[in-house]
Structure formats: C-alpha cells, structure tokens
Amino acid sequence: MVGHRLRGAFGLLVLFLLTACQPAPPQVRFAHRGLVMGTTFSIKATRLPDGVDAGALRRGLDRVLTEVDATMSTYRQDSPLSRFNRSASTDWQPVPPALAQVVAEALRVSRWSDGAFDITVGPLVNLWGFGPDPRRQEPPSAQAVAAAKARIGHDKLEVRLDPPALRKRIPDLYVDLSGIAKGFAVDQAAGYLESQGISDYMVEIGGEVRLKGQSPRGGPWRIAIEKPVPKVREIEKVLSLTDIALATSGDYRNYFEVGGRRFSHTIDPRTGYPIAHRLVSVTVLRHTTMEADALATAFMVLGPEAGFAKAEAENMAVLFIVKEDDGFVERPTSAFRQFIKGGAS
Known part of the structure; x- marks a missing residue:
C-alpha cells in the first residue's frame, strides 16, 4: 500500500489514461491489480x-514493482534516489544497477531531444505549483524562474554503469524519475512474466503499457487512446497491438489559468516556462516502455512541428493530436500509420 505523499510524487507526470476497450472476459487466466508508484497497475x-x-505469481510481481518503487521514489526518504538527492557531494556515489540504467536512458533521451526531456527539471515543476508544493494562483516571477533554471540541466548529471554510480556537477542538483520510472517498472514486470514462461500478457502502470502475444479473445490486444478533453472520458482511437510498448503524454488535465491564460504542468526545461503550443496528446510506440515513456514527454515539450519532424525523420511510430480552433486533428507519423490500419475508432 502506498501513502498519499508517494502518490503525489509519481502522479506528477501521469499525463494521460489508457484503458483496454472492454472489461476482461472470463477466459483471462490471470489478472492482478493494485497500487504502486503513486498510481494503479493492471x-x-x-x-x-x-x-x-x-x-506465487502475484507475490513475485509485487516484489518486482515494490523494488523499483523503493529504489526510485523521491518520496521515500530511504530510497537510493532520495539519498543521492540529499547529498551535496560532487563525487561519484554508488547506486543500484537499476537506478544507473534508468538514469543512463534518461540522459540519452535528453541528449537526443536537445534537453526537451530532463530528469533534473523538478525545481521548475515545483516552482510552477505542479509538485508537492502548494498550487499557485499566479505565475512565478522571472527572477524566480531564472533561479530555479540555474539548478537544473541534464548536462549537470553523470552516470556510470560499471560499477554503477551517479555524480552531480553542482551540489544541489535534484533528480526526479517520474517521467521514465513507470515505463521501467512495466518492463521489469514484463520480464518477470517471461521468466515464468508467460508469453501472452498485458502490463499497464499508470497508463504505460507493454503487450505480448495474444489477448484472451485471440489476436492482438485492443488498446484505447483517450480523447484529450478535460473532465471527459471518451475514446479517441482504438489500436490493435501486440509485441510492443506504448506510452501517452497529454496536456489537458493538469493546469491552472490566470486572466484567461492557461499554464500547463508540462514545463520546457530549456526555457523554464510551461509549453504554450497546441499539442495536447502524444502516443509513442517503441520496443521498451521505458523509452516510450521518456519520449512521450520529450515530444510533448518539442511540440507539434519540431516533434513531428524529429519523429518522422527517425521513422518513429508516434501519434500527435493537435488542438485547432474547430476541434482536434490527428497527425500520425508514417511509421504509426501501419498500426492504425489494424485498429478501429
């Protein structure tokens, strides 16, 4: 069982909801649900x-998920990540291999996205009122943004895989893995299932999904992408998928408004300010959920033009949903179109 503070930590970047189209039919041989990392899993x-x-399978899965949470939570004071954040040392600090692995992937995506994805962005997120600090009723001052921005930067963090260790380049650097740890946990749970000889499964944590083999109905799993409308739970599109990972990032539920202007919870680490473009949802298909999780956030920051161009240039399967004056427009990359053909909407 997780407490309220832990839910807040990992709920910070849970930007979307993905659900199976219908309740699981009676022929599902195994189902397990619960709470972990501040959100639900199925x-x-x-x-x-x-x-x-x-x-025994449920207990094994619980051990796997609890271990990820215990290693990467910023709300558990005894976690290796929390201990690293508290330390003011700029020397190499030993960490568990899993933590080094996730940070290494995060930094790779940061470099690939020119800093659009950044696991050190926490001070800015908190400043804008989307972290554990109280919600804001007005934007922070430019001076406060500049001060927080001076404390962040993926180039201020180093990782070593062998032996596993992290190093800060500034003493007060703070690392938050909310935008990638759920994806890693999904992959770990999937790996555990496969170690038990299970080859037909769906793992979902807070909307991050990994699929393999056949669904209980036979054939691919049917996964619904939610329509990006505040306070509305409707399906935008249904995809038929298997042997793939999926993550969606959205910008339509967590924000505040001042004088008719909306301030999004998605902060651009490069500017220090919330994104202001019209991209409202991004769905990414990749081979690992960890990568899909991080890329979905990166594309949300990059926006509908730069993000689409980058995804298209690298043949990535990504669905961008953009808000226009008269509604929403779907912009799938060429690689994503092949998955639309197999689904229904």
Whole structure:
C-alpha cells in the first residue's frame, strides 16, 4: 500500500489514461491489480504455463514493482534516489544497477531531444505549483524562474554503469524519475512474466503499457487512446497491438489559468516556462516502455512541428493530436500509420 505523499510524487507526470476497450472476459487466466508508484497497475495473462501458481505469481510481481518503487521514489526518504538527492557531494556515489540504467536512458533521451526531456527539471515543476508544493494562483516571477533554471540541466548529471554510480556537477542538483520510472517498472514486470514462461500478457502502470502475444479473445490486444478533453472520458482511437510498448503524454488535465491564460504542468526545461503550443496528446510506440515513456514527454515539450519532424525523420511510430480552433486533428507519423490500419475508432 502506498501513502498519499508517494502518490503525489509519481502522479506528477501521469499525463494521460489508457484503458483496454472492454472489461476482461472470463477466459483471462490471470489478472492482478493494485497500487504502486503513486498510481494503479493492471496485469493480465491470457494463459499460465503448467505449474505456475497464480498466488506465487502475484507475490513475485509485487516484489518486482515494490523494488523499483523503493529504489526510485523521491518520496521515500530511504530510497537510493532520495539519498543521492540529499547529498551535496560532487563525487561519484554508488547506486543500484537499476537506478544507473534508468538514469543512463534518461540522459540519452535528453541528449537526443536537445534537453526537451530532463530528469533534473523538478525545481521548475515545483516552482510552477505542479509538485508537492502548494498550487499557485499566479505565475512565478522571472527572477524566480531564472533561479530555479540555474539548478537544473541534464548536462549537470553523470552516470556510470560499471560499477554503477551517479555524480552531480553542482551540489544541489535534484533528480526526479517520474517521467521514465513507470515505463521501467512495466518492463521489469514484463520480464518477470517471461521468466515464468508467460508469453501472452498485458502490463499497464499508470497508463504505460507493454503487450505480448495474444489477448484472451485471440489476436492482438485492443488498446484505447483517450480523447484529450478535460473532465471527459471518451475514446479517441482504438489500436490493435501486440509485441510492443506504448506510452501517452497529454496536456489537458493538469493546469491552472490566470486572466484567461492557461499554464500547463508540462514545463520546457530549456526555457523554464510551461509549453504554450497546441499539442495536447502524444502516443509513442517503441520496443521498451521505458523509452516510450521518456519520449512521450520529450515530444510533448518539442511540440507539434519540431516533434513531428524529429519523429518522422527517425521513422518513429508516434501519434500527435493537435488542438485547432474547430476541434482536434490527428497527425500520425508514417511509421504509426501501419498500426492504425489494424485498429478501429
């Protein structure tokens, strides 16, 4: 069971909801649900191999998910990440291999996106009222933004995989893995299922999804992307998918307004200010959920033009949904179009 403060930590960048189109039918052989990392999880398997006990499988999955949370939570004072954040040392600090692995991937995506994705952005997120600090009723001053911006930067963080360690280049650097850790946890749970001989499954944590094999109905899994409308739970598009990971980032639920101007919870680390473009939702398909998770946030910051151009140039399967004056426009990349053909909307 997780507490309220932990839910706030990892709920910070839960920017969307993805759900299966219909409730699981009776023929699902295994289902497990619960709370972890400040959000919900749902794990389903179409069939279990002979000799695999459902109760033992649930306990094993709980151990895997709890370990990720215990390592990467910023709200658990005893987590290795929290200890690293508290330290003012600029020397190499040993960390668990999993933590080094996730930070290494985060920094790779940061470099790839020219800083649009940045796990050190926490001080800016908090300043704008979207972290654990109280919500704001007005924007912070330019001086406050500049001061917070001086404390962030992916180039101020180093990682070493062997032996695993992290190093700060400034003493007060703060790392928050909310934008990538859920994806990593999904991959870890999927890996555990496969270690038990399970080859037909869906793992979902806070909307990050990994799929393999056949659904209980036979054929691909059917996954719904939510329509990006505040206070409305409607389906935008249904995809038929398997053997792939998926993450969606959205910009339509968490914001505040002052004088008719909306301030998004999605902060551009490069400017220190909330994004102001019309991109409202991004769905990314990749081979690992960890990468899809980070890329979805990166594309939200990059926006509908720069993000689309970058995804298209690298043949990435990404769906951009842009708000126009008369509604929403879907802009799938060429690589994403092949997945639309198999789905229904």
